[in-house]
Amino acid sequence: MVTLSDVAKEANVSKMTVSRAINHPEQVTPELLELVEKAMDKLHYRPNSAARALVNNRTNVVKFITLEDIDTTEPYYMNLLFGVARGLTKEQYALQLVTDIGDIGKSGDDGYIITGARQADYDLFDAFDKPFILYGENRHGYDYVDTDNSLGEKIATKYALERGYEHVVFIGLDVKEPFEYSRENGYLSTMQQAQMPTQIYRAANHSHQSKKVVLDNWEKFPQNTCFVCGSDRLAVGIIWALLEKQVKIPEEYGVIGFDGVFLDQVSNPKITTIKQPTFEMGEILAQMLLQKIKLSGAPQGEVLLEPKLVVRDTTK
Amino acid sequence: MVTLSDVAKEANVSKMTVSRAINHPEQVTPELLELVEKAMDKLHYRPNSAARALVNNRTNVVKFITLEDIDTTEPYYMNLLFGVARGLTKEQYALQLVTDIGDIGKSGDDGYIITGARQADYDLFDAFDKPFILYGENRHGYDYVDTDNSLGEKIATKYALERGYEHVVFIGLDVKEPFEYSRENGYLSTMQQAQMPTQIYRAANHSHQSKKVVLDNWEKFPQNTCFVCGSDRLAVGIIWALLEKQVKIPEEYGVIGFDGVFLDQVSNPKITTIKQPTFEMGEILAQMLLQKIKLSGAPQGEVLLEPKLVVRDTTK
Numbered sequence: 001m002v003t004l005s006d007v008a009k010e011a012n013v014s015k016m017t018v019s020r021a022i023n024h025p026e027q028v029t030p031e032l033l034e035l036v037e038k039a040m041d042k043l044h045y046r047p048n049s050a051a052r053a054l055v056n057n058r059t060n061v062v063k064f065i066t067l068e069d070i071d072t073t074e075p076y077y078m079n080l081l082f083g084v085a086r087g088l089t090k091e092q093y094a095l096q097l098v099t100d101i102g103d104i105g106k107s108g109d110d111g112y113i114i115t116g117a118r119q120a121d122y123d124l125f126d127a128f129d130k131p132f133i134l135y136g137e138n139r140h141g142y143d144y145v146d147t148d149n150s151l152g153e154k155i156a157t158k159y160a161l162e163r164g165y166e167h168v169v170f171i172g173l174d175v176k177e178p179f180e181y182s183r184e185n186g187y188l189s190t191m192q193q194a195q196m197p198t199q200i201y202r203a204a205n206h207s208h209q210s211k212k213v214v215l216d217n218w219e220k221f222p223q224n225t226c227f228v229c230g231s232d233r234l235a236v237g238i239i240w241a242l243l244e245k246q247v248k249i250p251e252e253y254g255v256i257g258f259d260g261v262f263l264d265q266v267s268n269p270k271i272t273t274i275k276q277p278t279f280e281m282g283e284i285l286a287q288m289l290l291q292k293i294k295l296s297g298a299p300q301g302e303v304l305l306e307p308k309l310v311v312r313d314t315t316k
Numbered sequence: 317m318v319t320l321s322d323v324a325k326e327a328n329v330s331k332m333t334v335s336r337a338i339n340h341p342e343q344v345t346p347e348l349l350e351l352v353e354k355a356m357d358k359l360h361y362r363p364n365s366a367a368r369a370l371v372n373n374r375t376n377v378v379k380f381i382t383l384e385d386i387d388t389t390e391p392y393y394m395n396l397l398f399g400v401a402r403g404l405t406k407e408q409y410a411l412q413l414v415t416d417i418g419d420i421g422k423s424g425d426d427g428y429i430i431t432g433a434r435q436a437d438y439d440l441f442d443a444f445d446k447p448f449i450l451y452g453e454n455r456h457g458y459d460y461v462d463t464d465n466s467l468g469e470k471i472a473t474k475y476a477l478e479r480g481y482e483h484v485v486f487i488g489l490d491v492k493e494p495f496e497y498s499r500e501n502g503y504l505s506t507m508q509q510a511q512m513p514t515q516i517y518r519a520a521n522h523s524h525q526s527k528k529v530v531l532d533n534w535e536k537f538p539q540n541t542c543f544v545c546g547s548d549r550l551a552v553g554i555i556w557a558l559l560e561k562q563v564k565i566p567e568e569y570g571v572i573g574f575d576g577v578f579l580d581q582v583s584n585p586k587i588t589t590i591k592q593p594t595f596e597m598g599e600i601l602a603q604m605l606l607q608k609i610k611l612s613g614a615p616q617g618e619v620l621l622e623p624k625l626v627v628r629d630t631t632k
Contacts, residue, residue, distance in 0.1 A: 046424055061410040075391040075578065085413030092423040094377040094410035097401030107408040108362055207582055233582070240584050262391065266523055266549070266579065268556050 002045045011039035059108040062088060062289060065098045068116030076261035076278045077115070080135065083282020084113060091290050110293045113285050118177060131292040133285055133300065137178040143292065143300040145285050149179045152274040152307040153186030156228045156256045159272075159309055161194055163316050165226035165254050171210055171238065172230040174202040183230050183258070203234060210237030211244075218245065226254030226315065232263040235271050239314065255314040260307075269313035277305045318361045327355035375424040378404060378605060381414045384432030392577035392594045393431070396451065399598020400429060407606050426609045429601050434493060447608040449601055449616065453494040459608070459616040461601050465495045468590040468623040469502030472544045472572045475588075475625055477510055479632050481542035481570050487526055487554060488546040490518040499546050499574070519550060526553030527560075534561065542570030542631065548579040551587050555630065571630040576623075585629035593621045 008015045013035060021028050021036040028036075039045070064084060066077070081097075088095055098104055101124065104112070112132035114125070122140055125132065134144040153170070160168045170187040173180050184200060191198045201217065203209040210229070214221070214237070229235040235257035242253050249255065249269060257264055260275025288300040324331045329351060337344050337352040344352075355361070380400060382393070397413075404411055414420055417440065420428070428448035430441070438456055441448065450460040469486070476484045486503040489496050500516060507514045517533065519525040526545070530537070530553070537543075545551040551573030558569050565571065565585060573580055576591025604616040 046421070075394065078391065078394045078397075081394075081397070082413055082415065086415075089412050089414065089419060089423070094412045096405050096410045097398055098405065099398065099402075103405060105362070107405070207584075236582060236584075243584075263582065266552060266582075268523075268552075 002043045004045075006043055007036065007039045007045050010043055011035045058110050058293070060093050061096060061107075061109045062093055062286070063096045063098050063104060063109045063112045065101065065104065065112050065114045066116050067101070067114065067118070067121055075263070076259055076276065079261055079278040080115070080282040080285075083279040083284075084286045085282070086279075087283040087286025087290070091286075093286075093290065111289050113289055118175075131289060131297045133289045133292065135281065135285055137182060137302075137304075139178055143288060143302065145281050145288065145303045145305070146179060147276040147281070147307045148304040149182035150186035150189075151304075152258060152276075153183045153228060154190045155186075155307070155309050156258070156274050157187045157190040159311075159315065160226035160228060160254060160256060161190075161196070163226070163254065165224055165316075167199075167222060167225040168196065168228055169199040169201070169221065169225055170228050170230075171213060171234050172200060172202045173234070174204050174209075180230065187228055203237075205231055205233050207233055207237030207240060210234040211241045212237075214238050214241035215244070221253075223247070223252045226256065228256050230258055232257035232259045232261075232267070232271055232273055235273070235314070236263060236267050239267060239269070239271070250314050250316040254316060257314075258307075260310055264310070264312065272312045272315040273310050274307045275310045276307050281305055318359045320361075322359055323352065323355045323361050326359055327351045374426050374609070376409050377412060377423075377425045378409055378602070379412045379414050379420060379425045379428045381417065381420065381428050381430045382432050383417065383430065383434070383437055391579070392575055392592065395577055395594040396431070396598040396601075399595040399600075400602045401598070402595075403599040403602025403606070407602075409602075409606065427605050429605055434491075447605060447613045449605045449608065451597065451601055453498060453618075453620075455494055459604060459618065461597050461604065461619045461621070462495060463592040463597070463623045464620040465498035466502035466505075467620075468574060468592075469499045469544060470506045471502075471623070471625050472574070472590050473503045473506040475627075475631065476542035476544060476570060476572060477506075477512070479542070479570065481540055481632075483515075483538060483541040484512065484544060485515045485517070485537065485541055486544050486546075487529060487550050488516060488518045489550070490520050490525075496546065503544055519553075521547055521549050523549055523553030523556060526550040527557045528553075530554050530557035531560070537569070539563070539568045542572065544572050546574055548573035548575045548577075548583070548587055548589055551589070551630070552579060552583050555583060555585070555587070566630050566632040570632060573630075574623075576626055580626070580628065588628045588631040589626050590623045591626045592623050597621055 004015050004018050008018045018036050021033050025033055111130045114132055115135040117134055134142050137146045138144055157168055172184055188198055201213050203213045227238050235255050238255050242249055247253050257271040257273035260273045261278055264271040264273040284303055292300050320331055320334050324334045334352050337349050341349055427446045430448055431451040433450055450458050453462045454460055473484055488500055504514055517529050519529045543554050551571050554571050558565055563569050573587040573589035576589045577594055580587040580589040608616050
């Protein structure tokens with residue numbers, strides 16, 4: 001096995017210099033750094049991440065905490081998680097996935113990425129003694145990454161109006177959370193600007209629920225209505241309702257989803273949707289957390305990424 | 317911060333004993349172990365996983381390698397991954413997710429869990445100098461965990477016959493891989509036992525592909541046919557074809573899927589399917605790999621878990 005000493009010999013520098021080049025590259029000159037890196041490459045030397053972690057008084061482990069039931073989560077978590085993993089692997093960090101909040105203290109870690117948090121969970125977070133970043137908007141001052149939810153529904157609502165739908169209805173998620181208020185706000189502000197009357201309904205995030213909402217209120221939705229939805233799962237249920245009513249999609253009724261991971265593409269017809277940059281959000285979550293760990297918990301702020309409209313078969 | 321010395325003092329034993337109790341519990345008496353554990357509990361001492369890893373000449377990191385394109389994978393990977401994570405976290409192991417095989421050597425690890433492997437990848441594996449376990453059947457002698465694919469399609473085919481369908485057709489995945497041969501074998505052997513004529517079609521794992529296969533061969537599928545499928549994604553496409561032909565599901569045509577994660581439930585109608593125990597498979601993958609690491613690479617064998625029939629709305 002190649003050791004630190006071998007690298008030092010090859011580079012003709014001290015062991016201390018090699019160690020510093022690995023653990024505190026900012027403390028050595030670019031020339032020295034290059035020398036050491038060349039020697040490491042030549043000898044195929046891999047610094048032991050456990051040893052590095054100890055030197056820095058770290059574990060090089062981050063916990064990814066999911067507070068929602070994983071059986072009911074959207075597949076977009078997979079993309080988010082792979083984004084997080086990409087960001088961590090670049091810095092030789094590993095992750096532990098935690099679904100039971102009681103498991104958090106059972107092993108060492110340097111910080112947390114938290115998804116699926118609801119306002120009721122905030123008391124828990126205040127007790128954490130490690131840096132953390134939330135996935136999802138909050139009004140509590142916690143650092144977070146999210147899609148620009150308001151912008152997403154502005155884009156959707158504007159597109160529905162441009163395509164000539166005379167009625168645009170918002171079907172949102174039945175949760176009292178900031179991301180949902182932002183989405184509704186995007187719809188409302190666009191409609192008000194266009195001087196159009198607004199209609200909002202809310203449903204639990206299950207296709208059967210949104211189907212029921214549409215069927216229960218069917219007389220309120222005349223031909224040439226477009227449904228702007230808080231998720232692709234809600235959009236799927238609305239499509240089911242429209243198929244049951246034997247009306248034409250997209251000529252008589254339009255549907256625009258939100259999320260753009262998997263479900264929009266396996267639906268029939270495929271769903272016009274607002275696509276979240278889930279992989280990128282994951283990568284930024286990791287980068288922000290590692291930065292926060294490095295800077296001993298310094299705030300990293302709020303990051304909203306732009307979603308994109310993907311036009312498919314449920315809008316004219 | 318509580319240190320090893322504090323624990324030693326509290327338990328009234330040497331630091332060496334505390335260290336041994338943590339890293340090699342099998343080397344100390346149950347009485348001593350209890351003493352040390354009580355002291356650790358009392359002082360809320362958490363052994364630093366990086367330090368433990370160094371003592372054992374390990375990194376306490378396992379890589380989860382996905383060789384399929386993650387955008388096109390089924391959502392069941394999420395469940396599999398959380399199962400793996402559960403198994404690892406119990407032993408204070410962390411994981412790195414790797415999607416680019418070139419990233420494997422870039423940081424330290426103790427072993428690999430490999431998913432989405434095809435036979436063309438086997439040369440790569442032979443070069444690995446770390447223990448690994450495959451997710452997915454292989455005939456190459458590599459340790460693996462999988463669903464009992466043959467049993468799954470036996471159950472599906474038998475159920476189709478019991479429900480009175482006169483024709484049972486198999487729509488499989490268009491891949492030359494052991495899991496697919498096992499599934500076809502489950503169908504074929506059940507049909508032969510029942511002295512029924514067999515019909516096999518194959519399609520790439522996309523709903524639009526299986527839809528096309530059914531429409532292209534429509535005249536070969538008389539009323540009272542049940543389609544036994546290699547995946548829920550294929551089943552979804554067959555449902556689309558049947559809806560287009562305006563025939564009745566499940567009275568005139570039946571459909572049975574395979575996988576049982578997410579897609580079966582968001583489909584309309586919901587799909588009768590063979591549910592894989594994905595979370596459990598993930599947990600066993602982790603357990604087998606950690607055991608293999610502990611035993612310096614000793615073979616762990618082949619583990620096939622039983623799938624279950626879940627009856628929903630696409631069979632009579």
